Amino acid sequence: MYVMNIEEINRKHFLETDMYYRVGYGLSSKLLDFENGILEIEVVISKKWNKNYNLTAQEMGHIWKKSHRELNKAIACKVYIVDAKKFPYKQHLIHKGIKPGYDAKKGIIFRTDYLN
Secondary structure (H helix, E strand, C coil), rough: CCCCCCCHHHHHHHHHHHHHHHHHHHHHEEEEEEEECEEEEEEEECCCCCHHHHHHHHHHHHHHHHHHHCCCCCEEEEEEEEECCCCCCCCCCCCCCCCCCCCEEEEECCCCCCCC
């Protein structure tokens, strides 16, 4: 039985992808769980990001799936969004180690023919 190291995947993601999105677009993300083919990620939106929640969920879900070989068999993704652009105090809470409530919860299915 393979046990996935989520902390290691998050560390790899931070160094390879997340820094680019944080600096360039004001968006950060981390893997919360991967079970039964379902990715669960948390996304924090800040000042520079201009896409809506649906596009954000779609883009980040696909980035996670494509960037990590451990996740490439995922069939769907749950995305939990914290909007620090709309609610700036949430960024302060995150820096203090306090987990703010989610502003949106989105789900995507990677295969377009999966429900057919």
